[in-house]
Every structure is written in structure tokens, then in C-alpha cells.
Amino acid sequence: MAVGVVNQDPAPPSPPVAGRGSLNTADPDKPGPSHSTGTVKPQAGSPEVAVSRPVKIRIPTINVSSPLTVVGLQADGTLEVPQPGPDYDKAAWFDGSPAPGEIGPAVIEGHVDGAVNGPSVFYRLGELKPDDKLVVDSRDGTVIRFEVYAVRLFAKSNFPTLKVYGNTNGSELRLITCGGPFDPNRAEGGYTDNVVVFARRL
Amino acid sequence: MNRLQKAAVTAPALSLVALMALAGPANAADGSTQAQLKPLNGSNSTGTAMVTVSGNTLTVKLAAQGLLPNQPHAAHIHFAAEARHECPTASDDKNGDGNINTTEGAPAYGDVVVSLTKTGDTSPDSVLAVNRFDTAPGGKISYERGSIQVNDEVAQAVADGEAVVVVHGVDYNDDGKYDGKTKSDLDPKLPTEATDPASCGVLAVSQMGSTPTGGIETGSGSTTGTENEGLIALGGVALLGGLMLATRRRFASTSNN
Structure with missing residues (x-):
């Protein structure tokens, strides 16, 4: 793909653009059996489902096996990302989201690329x-299996917060990274879109 | 009660107030809630709402579509302790006319506790401040307002998932305006079309302890090239690549079926 650019990795793969009819997956707009209408009662961290902190994510299909660091929210309300240093190329669990295995949308993010590596x-x-499998390991040794049901590309400028972070009936995952065109003039960072993978617990 | 007893009672009360002041404004309630707005009264209006509670302050984001364009749409947060904390159903149509007016919906969602005006007062006093509500250009509302002050009871109700968002204004006869013989149950000077609920959603407590704003900055661009020309070209290639992938996956999934 990176024709004409020397010593350049190919541009990262990109899912279909949301809202342009190129969806190749189950649509997260049209809830599946475990997807909520948004009116379910809160269940996050419910005491009967004690799930310990996630420590590792494995996605064999794309050769990912990464320890999980922890990120929170920044002062402006946006999600922190792993900073340059030893954790930059690790995936990160957002500690304001449910732990994977709890009811709700557990959020795990990772960089698509970095200046160093x-x-x-x-x-x-x-x-x-859809149907690709992935696994999250909890600190207590529990192995939690998930299955992808949708892969979408959303513009950061019009990010569908509730679609991604809204309540779910079951235990789900949201894997998020950057994607889409790279706009070097964009103040906050070059990629204009986010790739979001929707998965539910098996 | 003599003076001494009075002092004994008020002193701890005062110190509690002082403590609360020290601890900041977050004592009323804290939390984030979300609602999927579903159509009522045969409208095509859907939407989403997110309300964050911090102490006695609400921040509201409301997005709706499928509304009668270019007409004021009153929107409120409703609550009453004795309400069902739900959206109304057909059984709430007490007068049996086939539509649920705002009053008929009250047993489900309660009273207006916040008026989601664009400017000025947000109290129930502004329930029908028609010139300060969104007029839904193109049938869409994209509303955001912070610093909405509410009392402790309302703050707690929202944080507990017991409040309901309702957007009003239904064009029953599809003639592009609010009219008709039936008058509004809220104001006899208005047609009922102007005030009947168009969509409704319960503000459920978010499963996220806190909900991030917008997208995530997870890339340096190092794999997209270093020259501007290259970047722009690659952006296009990346997109094309995505579409090609999509096509390939469609084939793959077809053959799997």
C-alpha cells in the first residue's frame, strides 16, 4: 500500500467507514441478543460478579499478545493513552470502564503506531x-473469551459515544485504536478516525 | 426548646455543612447516565441523551433526529418520586384518543424538573419557553449545556437512574407545522401537537464509572509517511485499502454462509 514511500511501513488496515454503507458486520446500531437498549439497570462491578483487574490481552488472528497497562481520563474528559516510554506499545484498559468479564462495555485501547517503533x-x-476470537487474562488467572461481532471506523470529530460506551446487557469489549486518513494539520493528532472493535463474551 | 438545646442541635448541623463545604460540591450526587430516546405518539423521532451529575450540577448532551423541522421542540428532564421512572405506554392513554399527551405521561415519568433550554433559565418555570428551545433544523437536535443547577433531590434522582428525558412536538397530520383542533393540555393557546411527547428515554446509570469524551489519540502517524504529500496520498490509499478489505470480507462471509 505504501507505494513510493521509502522505508515505510504500510498504512494500517482500516475497517469500513461507518455510515457509508460499507459495513461488513453485524451492526452495533441494531442490537444483537446481548446488546442493550440502553435502559438496563446498572450492573457494572456488581458484587456477584467479582472479576479482577485484566492483565493481558491475546488476539491470535492479528498476532497480538500484550500485557495491559491502566489508563484513566484526562482533565478534558478524553481518554488517556499510553505515553512514550516502556508502556507505549502495550494495550491499556480504561479503569473507568467495567473490568472485562463484568457486565458492560470494557474498554481496551492501544496505539496503532509510534514514533520509536x-x-x-x-x-x-x-x-x-466478526467471529474472530480473543482472550483477556485476569490477575486471578481467569481466562475470559470474547468474540468479535462488529468492526467500525468512526470519525473522531463525530464519535458516537453512546454506541461505543453505552450500557450493554452482557459482558462486552471495545477495542479502540486510531485509523482512517492521516491529517498532519490536525491539532490533536494526525489520524482523523478511530477503529472500534465490538466483541461480546463467549 | 431552650437556648442550650437549640445550640446543641444546630452546632452539629453547622459542622456538617462546614464539612460538606470542605469536601467540595460533590455531596448531592455524582454519576453519569444515558438514555436511548424512542419514538412516542407515532413520531419517527429517536435519539440519545447523556447526563452527568456532579454535586448539584448537570451537564446534558442530547442528540435527536426525525423531528418536525424548524419548529420549537420543548425538551425536559422529568422526575417524581411517585412516578414509575419509565416512558409511557399505550395504557397511559387515559382519554383513549390514541395519543399520550404530556399530562397522561406523568404517572410514568413524573413532573418537569429541568427545562432543556438553549439559554437562560432551566427550571420548570421554563417548561414552555418556546423561543428558547431548539427548533430542530433538518429535524435534528444537537444540544449540549452544562452548569445546570438542580436541587439535591433531583441530582440524586438523576444519579440513581430515575429521571426521564422527553422531547416534545409531534406533527400528527404531517403538514409541517403545529396545528389542529385539539388544544394542548399544558397551554390552551397551543395545539396539542406542539406539546405532546415525540420521544422519550429513561436516563439509566452508566456502566462506565466515567464516560470518555470523543475519540482517542492512539497514533503518531509514523506508519503513514513523513512527507505531507505522501501523507495525503497514503490517507487515500488507507481508505481504499479499507474498502478493498471490506469487499474481500464480504466475499469471505458469503462463502462462509
Whole structure:
């Protein structure tokens, strides 16, 4: 893909653009059996489902096996990302979201690329497709299996917050990285879109 | 009560107030809630709402579509302790006319506790401040307002998932305006079309402890090239690549079926 650019990794794979009819997956707009209408009662961290902190994510299809760091919210309300340093190329669990295995949308993010090492942990995230399997390991040794049901590309400028972070009936995952065209003039960072993988617990 | 007893009672009360002041404004309630707005009264209006509670302050984001364009749409947060904390159903149509007016919906969602005006007062006093509500150009509302002050009871109700968002204004006869013989149950000077609920959603407590704003900055661009020309070209290639992938996956999934 990177024709004409020397010493350049190919641009990361990209899922279909949301809202342009190129969806190749179950639509997260049209809830499946475990997807909520948004009116379910809160269940996050419910005491009967004690799930310990996630420590590792494995996605064999795209050759990902990464320890999980922890991120929170920044002062402006946006999600923190792993900073340059030893954790930059690790995936990160957002500690304001449910732990994977709890009811609700557990959020795990990772960089698509970085200045030091080029392709980063979620470089190939956009290659995932429905029915692909992935695994999250909890600190207590529990292995929690998930299955992808949708892969979408959303413009950061029009990010569908509730579609991605809204309540769910079951235990789900949201894997997020950057994608889409690269706009070097964009103040906040070059990629204009986010790749979001929707998965539900098996 | 003599003076001493009075002092004994008020002193701890005062210190509690002082404590609360020290601890900041977050004592009323804290939390984030979300609603999927579903059509009522045969409208095509859907939407989403997110309300964050911080102490006695609400921040509201409301997005709706499928509304009668270019007409004021009153929108409120409703609550009453004795309400069902739900959206109304057909059984709430007490007068049996086939539509649920705002009053008929009250047993489900309660009273207006916040008026989601664009400017000025947000109290129930502004329930029908028609010139300060969104007029839904193109049938869409994209509303955001912070610093909405509410009392402790309302703050707690929202944080507990017991409040309901309702957007009003239904063009029953599809003639592009609010009219008709039936008058509004809220104001006899208005047609009922102007005030009947168009969509409704319960503000459920979010499963996220806190909900991030917008997208995520997870890339340096190092794999997209370093020259501007290259970047722009690659952006296009990346997109094309995505579409090609999509096509390939469609084939793959077809053959799997």
C-alpha cells in the first residue's frame, strides 16, 4: 500500500467507514441478543460478579499478545493513552470502564503506531472481523473469551459515544485504536478516525 | 426548646455543612447516565441523551433526529418520586384518543424538573419557553449545556437512574407545522401537537464509572509517511485499502454462509 514511500511501513488496515454503507458486520446500531437498549439497570462491578483487574490481552488472528497497562481520563474528559516510554506499545484498559468479564462495555485501547517503533500493538486491529476470537487474562488467572461481532471506523470529530460506551446487557469489549486518513494539520493528532472493535463474551 | 438545646442541635448541623463545604460540591450526587430516546405518539423521532451529575450540577448532551423541522421542540428532564421512572405506554392513554399527551405521561415519568433550554433559565418555570428551545433544523437536535443547577433531590434522582428525558412536538397530520383542533393540555393557546411527547428515554446509570469524551489519540502517524504529500496520498490509499478489505470480507462471509 505504501507505494513510493521509502522505508515505510504500510498504512494500517482500516475497517469500513461507518455510515457509508460499507459495513461488513453485524451492526452495533441494531442490537444483537446481548446488546442493550440502553435502559438496563446498572450492573457494572456488581458484587456477584467479582472479576479482577485484566492483565493481558491475546488476539491470535492479528498476532497480538500484550500485557495491559491502566489508563484513566484526562482533565478534558478524553481518554488517556499510553505515553512514550516502556508502556507505549502495550494495550491499556480504561479503569473507568467495567473490568472485562463484568457486565458492560470494557474498554481496551492501544496505539496503532509510534514514533520509536513504528507499528504498535493495535496496528492490525482493523483486520479483525466478526467471529474472530480473543482472550483477556485476569490477575486471578481467569481466562475470559470474547468474540468479535462488529468492526467500525468512526470519525473522531463525530464519535458516537453512546454506541461505543453505552450500557450493554452482557459482558462486552471495545477495542479502540486510531485509523482512517492521516491529517498532519490536525491539532490533536494526525489520524482523523478511530477503529472500534465490538466483541461480546463467549 | 431552650437556648442550650437549640445550640446543641444546630452546632452539629453547622459542622456538617462546614464539612460538606470542605469536601467540595460533590455531596448531592455524582454519576453519569444515558438514555436511548424512542419514538412516542407515532413520531419517527429517536435519539440519545447523556447526563452527568456532579454535586448539584448537570451537564446534558442530547442528540435527536426525525423531528418536525424548524419548529420549537420543548425538551425536559422529568422526575417524581411517585412516578414509575419509565416512558409511557399505550395504557397511559387515559382519554383513549390514541395519543399520550404530556399530562397522561406523568404517572410514568413524573413532573418537569429541568427545562432543556438553549439559554437562560432551566427550571420548570421554563417548561414552555418556546423561543428558547431548539427548533430542530433538518429535524435534528444537537444540544449540549452544562452548569445546570438542580436541587439535591433531583441530582440524586438523576444519579440513581430515575429521571426521564422527553422531547416534545409531534406533527400528527404531517403538514409541517403545529396545528389542529385539539388544544394542548399544558397551554390552551397551543395545539396539542406542539406539546405532546415525540420521544422519550429513561436516563439509566452508566456502566462506565466515567464516560470518555470523543475519540482517542492512539497514533503518531509514523506508519503513514513523513512527507505531507505522501501523507495525503497514503490517507487515500488507507481508505481504499479499507474498502478493498471490506469487499474481500464480504466475499469471505458469503462463502462462509
